[in-house]
Amino acid sequence: xxxxxxxxxxxxxxxxxxxxxxxxxxxxxxxxxxxxxxxxxxxxxxxxxxxxxxxxxxxxxxxxxxxxxxxxxxxxxxxxxxxxxxxxxxxxxxxxxxxxxxxxxxxxxxxxxxxxxxxxxxxxxxxxxxxxxxxxxxxxxxxxxxxxxxxxxxxxxxxxxxxxxxxxxxxxxxxxxxxxxxxxxxxxxxxxxxxxxxxxxxxxxxxxxxxxxxxxxxxxxxxxxxxxxxxxxxxxxxxxxxxxxxxxxxxxxxxxxxxxxxxxxxxxxxxxxxxxxxxxxxxxxxxxxxxxxxxxxxxxxxxxxxxxxxxxxxxxxxxxxxxxxxxxxx
Amino acid sequence: xxxxxxxxxxxxxxxxxxxxxxxxxxxxxxxxxxxxxxxxxxxxxxxxxxxxxxxxxxxxxxxxxxxxxxxxxxxxxxxxxxxxxxxxxxxxxxxxxxxxxxxxxxxxxxxxxxxxxxxxxxxxxxxxxxxxxxxxxxxxxxxxxxxxxxxxxxxxxxxxxxxxxxxxxxxxxxxxxxxxxxxxxxxxxxxxxxxxxxxxxxxxxxxxxxxxxxxxxxxxxxxxxxxxxxxxxxxxxxxxxxxxxxxxxxxxxxxxxxxxxxxxxxxxxxxxxxxxxxxxxxxxxxxxxxxxxxxxxxxxxxxxxxxxxxxxxxxxxxxxxxxxxxxxxx
Numbered sequence: 074x075x076x077x078x079x080x081x082x083x084x085x086x087x088x089x090x091x092x093x094x095x096x097x098x099x100x101x102x103x104x105x106x107x108x109x110x111x112x113x114x115x116x117x118x119x120x121x122x123x124x125x126x127x128x129x130x131x132x133x134x135x136x137x138x139x140x141x142x143x144x145x146x147x148x149x150x151x152x153x154x155x156x157x158x159x160x161x162x163x164x165x166x167x168x169x170x171x172x173x174x175x176x177x178x179x180x181x182x183x184x185x186x187x188x189x190x191x192x193x194x195x196x197x198x199x200x201x202x203x204x205x206x207x208x209x210x211x212x213x214x215x216x217x218x219x220x221x222x223x224x225x226x227x228x229x230x231x232x233x234x235x236x237x238x239x240x241x242x243x244x245x246x247x248x249x250x251x252x253x254x255x256x257x258x259x260x261x262x263x264x265x266x267x268x269x270x271x272x273x274x275x276x277x278x279x280x281x282x283x284x285x286x287x288x289x290x291x292x293x294x295x296x297x298x299x300x301x302x303x304x305x306x307x308x309x310x311x312x313x314x315x316x317x318x319x320x321x322x323x324x325x326x327x328x329x330x331x332x333x334x335x336x337x338x339x340x341x342x343x344x345x346x347x348x349x350x351x352x353x354x355x356x357x358x359x360x361x362x363x364x365x366x367x368x369x370x371x372x373x374x375x376x377x378x379x380x381x382x383x384x385x386x387x388x389x390x391x392x393x394x395x396x397x398x399x400x401x402x403x
Numbered sequence: 404x405x406x407x408x409x410x411x412x413x414x415x416x417x418x419x420x421x422x423x424x425x426x427x428x429x430x431x432x433x434x435x436x437x438x439x440x441x442x443x444x445x446x447x448x449x450x451x452x453x454x455x456x457x458x459x460x461x462x463x464x465x466x467x468x469x470x471x472x473x474x475x476x477x478x479x480x481x482x483x484x485x486x487x488x489x490x491x492x493x494x495x496x497x498x499x500x501x502x503x504x505x506x507x508x509x510x511x512x513x514x515x516x517x518x519x520x521x522x523x524x525x526x527x528x529x530x531x532x533x534x535x536x537x538x539x540x541x542x543x544x545x546x547x548x549x550x551x552x553x554x555x556x557x558x559x560x561x562x563x564x565x566x567x568x569x570x571x572x573x574x575x576x577x578x579x580x581x582x583x584x585x586x587x588x589x590x591x592x593x594x595x596x597x598x599x600x601x602x603x604x605x606x607x608x609x610x611x612x613x614x615x616x617x618x619x620x621x622x623x624x625x626x627x628x629x630x631x632x633x634x635x636x637x638x639x640x641x642x643x644x645x646x647x648x649x650x651x652x653x654x655x656x657x658x659x660x661x662x663x664x665x666x667x668x669x670x671x672x673x674x675x676x677x678x679x680x681x682x683x684x685x686x687x688x689x690x691x692x693x694x695x696x697x698x699x700x701x702x703x704x705x706x707x708x709x710x711x712x713x714x715x716x717x718x719x720x721x722x723x724x725x726x727x728x729x730x731x732x733x
Contacts, residue, residue, distance in 0.1 A: 149479040150509025150671055179480025182510045182671065207641050216688075223692030223701040235637040237644055246637045248630045270610065270628050271601070278695065280600065297626025298600050300578050303704040307565040307576045310685050311537050314567055314678045315671060322688035339669075341480055341512065341645060348644045355640050358546075358652035362553030365608065371553040374633040 075397060076389025082120075083108045089403040093130055094137045099162055106161045110193040112390045114381030115247075117256055118193040120392045124399065125329070126159075126192070134332040135159055135189050141166045149178035152317055155188030157332055164191040164210075165200065167338045172204045175340040185336040186318025190214075195247030195378075197338065198236030202243030205344035208236040212336040213309045215324045218251050219292050221302035228295065228305040229321040230254065231312075236375075238343055239352040245375035250305040252294045258284040312337050405727060406719025412450075413438045419733040423460055424467045429492055436491045440523040442720045444711030445577075447586050448523040450722045454729065455659070456489075456522070464662040465489055465519050471496045479508035482647060485518030487662055494521040494540075495530065497668045502534045505670040515666040516648025520544075525577030525708075527668065528566030532573030535674035538566040542666040543639045545654045548581050549622050551632035558625065558635040559651040560584065561642075566705075568673055569682040575705035580635040582624045588614040642667050 086104035095103060107126075111119030129135045139158030143151055151170065155163040167183040174181020191197070191212055201208025214229035228250070236245040253261075253272040261268055261284035271280040273287035273294045280294075287293055295301030313320040318335035325331055352373075359371040385391065416434035425433060437456075441449030459465045469488035473481055481500065485493040497513040504511020521527070521542055531538025544559035558580070566575040583591075583602040591598055591614035601610040603617035603624045610624075617623055625631030643650040648665035655661055682703075689701040715721065 147509025147672065148507065149511075150505075175480075177478065178508055179477025180510055180512045180669075181479075207644060209641075220689050220692060220701045222695050222699060223689065224695060225692040227689045227692045227701065233634075235634075235641065237637070237640050244637065244640060246633045248627075248633060252627055252630075296628075296630045297578075297582055300582075300626045303576045303578060304563075304565075306685060306689065306703060307567070307574065310567050310574060310682055311539075311565065313681045313685070314537060314673055314676050317676065320681055320685050320688075322684060339510075342477065343644055346644050346647065351643045351650055352640055354652060355636060355643070355650050358650075359550050359553065359557045359636065362550060362555040362557045365552050365554060369552060371550045371557070373636060 074391050075394050077392050077397060078389050079108060079112050079386055082111065082390050082392065085400050086123075089400055092403055093127070096138070099159075102165060103159055103162055106165065106192065106196055108390070110196060111392065112382055112385045113378045114385065115193045115195065116391070117254070120396050122192060124396060128329055129189065129332070132329060134330055141185060141188070149174050149180055150182045150184070150315075152315070153183055153185045155185050157187055157189060160189030160191040160334070161196065163188045164197050164336060164338070167336070168197040168200050168208065168210060168340065171208075171338040171340040172201060172206050175206050175342040180339065180341045182315070183338045184312070184315035184317075185338065186316035188334050188336055189332050190334065191336065193247065194232040194234040195245050195375075198234040198245040198247060199243060201340050202236040202238040202245060204340075205238050205342065206340040207238070207343050207348075208234065209339040210234045210337060211308045211312060212334055213312050213319070213321045213324065214334065215326055215328065215331045216321050217255065218295060218305065220306065221295065221299040224292065226291065227322070228302060229309055229324075231305050231308040231321075233304075233308060237352060238348045240349040241353070242379045243375060244352050244356075244373055245378065247374075250295050250301045250308070252296050253284075255288070255293065258287055258293065262288055404721050405724050407722050407727060408719050409438060409442050409716055412441065412720050412722065415730050416453075419730055422733055423457070426468070429489075432495060433489055433492055436495065436522065436526055438720070440526060441722065442712055442715045443708045444715065445523045445525065446721070447584070450726050452522060454726060458659055459519065459662070462659060464660055471515060471518070479504050479510055480512045480514070480645075482645070483513055483515045485515050487517055487519060490519030490521040490664070491526065493518045494527050494666060494668070497666065498527040498530050498538065498540060498670065501538075501668040501670040502531060502536050505536050505672040510669065510671045512645070513668045514642070514645035514647075515668065516646035518664050518666055519662050520664065521666065523577065524562040524564040525566075525575050525705075528564040528575040528577060529573060531670050532566040532568040532575060534670075535568050535672065536670040537568070537673050537678075538564065539669040540564045540667060541638045541642060542664055543642050543649070543651045543654065544664065545656055545658065545661045546651050547585065548625060548635065550636065551625065551629040554622065556621065557652070558632060559639055559654075561635050561638040561651075563634075563638060567682060568678045570679040571683075572709045573705060574682050574686075574703055575708065577704075580625050580631045580638070582626050583614075585618070585623065588617055588623065592618055
């Protein structure tokens with residue numbers, strides 16, 4: 074792991090994306106989204122995911138030149154077609170449009186079909202909050218999680234994002250519906266550590282904290298067991314209904330060919346509301362709870378982001394050495 | 404427990420509500436919402452909750468004559484004031500308004516302040532779905548759940564409802580953010596049965612399936628541990644910001660004085676979309692998973708409701724004998 078100044082990371086990413094055929098302004102935005110995700114400490118969906126992003130461009134899953142396009146409007150609700158363009162650019166454009174609709178109508182919704190992996194979902198929550206909007210968005214994914222009561226993967230690990238503006242830093246929840254991602258399970262399994270809470274079933278069908286056993290059974294847990302299972306199904310259903318695009322069951326199972334996703338972006342204009350005051354009150358109230366571990370007060374969603382962002386802007390953004398040298402060689 | 408024909412239950416409820424000062428049309432709707440909740444098998448929020456509803460009318464928390472009123476419009480997003488009227492009537496009126504806004508703008512949102520407990524949240528999901536709309540709504544509650552990392556109750560057990568229309572029966576998720584309600588914990592504790600999955604911490608701070616131990620520690624679990632904790636905080640924050648009403652921290656802690664809640668009702672007009680086809684495909688796909696228990700296929704949110712509804716319409720709606728005789732005596 075090395076630390077790279079944020080501006081260098083941004084410049085190298087933009088340069089590399091130009092060589093892949095991105096137009097200049099889109100190379101810059103795409104680079105910024107990857108660099109900011111890494112800077113904010115969401116390493117799994119920033120630079121660590123960049124090689125896979127490149128691979129999906131090279132195998133034709135992602136069309137670098139395609140732009141999301143309006144296909145149907147109902148006023149404050151619009152349907153867009155992602156034309157299999159870069160997932161983060163499509164998502165950014167659609168949240169931008171939802172915010173514009175919200176400024177016009179109070180609330181705006183863009184349902185996006187035929188798009189690609191949006192990388193860090195939280196990016197679009199931050200985007201909404203920084204524009205003074207409450208943002209709610211979610212995506213479906215390929216099937217990688219068994220539903221409650223079932224043995225085979227039939228659910229996506231669909232992330233749900235909710236964000237609200239706040240003058241001293243937005244509150245942003247970015248939450249997938251599985252208790253632990255397969256990436257996290259792999260990290261625990263490799264290190265031999267126990268999961269902090271049960272993360273799935275072992276091959277005997279018992280709840281377990283043994284990540285390796287869950288990898289073998291392929292039975293990771295949705296959050297809240299039957300509840301997260303229902304939530305995942307609902308997110309998939311609403312995304313597919315509103316966008317007219319694919320449901321999880323129609324998305325290719327190969328992660329390198331996971332394309333044609335459906336997403337929903339909702340924004341509510343909160344510029345005239347007292348969002349900061351409300352958020353500060355809620356955060357203060359949470360922190361007034363006696364902590365389980367002395368000296369570790371309750372945190373709010375997004376709190377860690379601001380700390381990691383400050384740290385990484387100062388010390389440089391952590392990037393795997395191999396990924397950095399591959400980027401420089403592009 | 405006795406079984407009462409649905410129509411009798413409806414008639415007795417409406418009669419009783421008239422004696423409490425409800426106007427005729429409102430007595431009828433309020434009665435219908437209570438009767439349907441019980442008929443649909445959500446016993447905790449139907450007749451079993453009616454005595455508490457009466458108590459909150461008698462102690463002045465609920466004003467039977469108050470109607471929710473529009474206070475601010477931004478087009479497709481409106482703020483309403485519940486004036487401390489009956490929670491189910493206010494919620495029904497606001498979802499009705501959100502549906503009307505959705506028919507006009509594609510999406511509609513009503514944020515409601517100063518209301519009361521909405522009883523079964525799922526009612527407003529069914530309402531939206533039966534009108535051909537995708538419905539999303541949630542409420543905050545008094546603080547009754549410790550946040551992740553904290554020992555004291557600082558979160559509400561805020562229910563989130565998502566619903567989509569489907570010709571052979573809507574798909575309706577009605578999910579509170581705690582793994583088990585205190586009512587459920589009490590039932591397990593009384594019967595001495597173990598919870599099916601860990602539901603909270605014991606007094607030593609260990610995860611446990613012992614409901615009585617959780618009642619003693621008062622540390623029930625949010626779904627997904629840190630995830631449900633963040634989700635609960637977000638639902639509270641967005642409800643309070645959009646409505647301009649109270650956050651959980653401002654709601655009286657006595658369940659009989661739990662008033663001044665904030666709620667959000669969102670509807671998207673799906674009448675021209677293929678909601679049934681999408682839902683059928685997703686349900687069929689889930690059911691194609693090998694079941695954990697032979698003969699028990701994976702269920703979708705709301706599936707059980709239709710079965711219980713049919714059963715209770717045929718055999719009569721189950722009501723506690725004492726509650727029924729108290730109702731007759733009103």
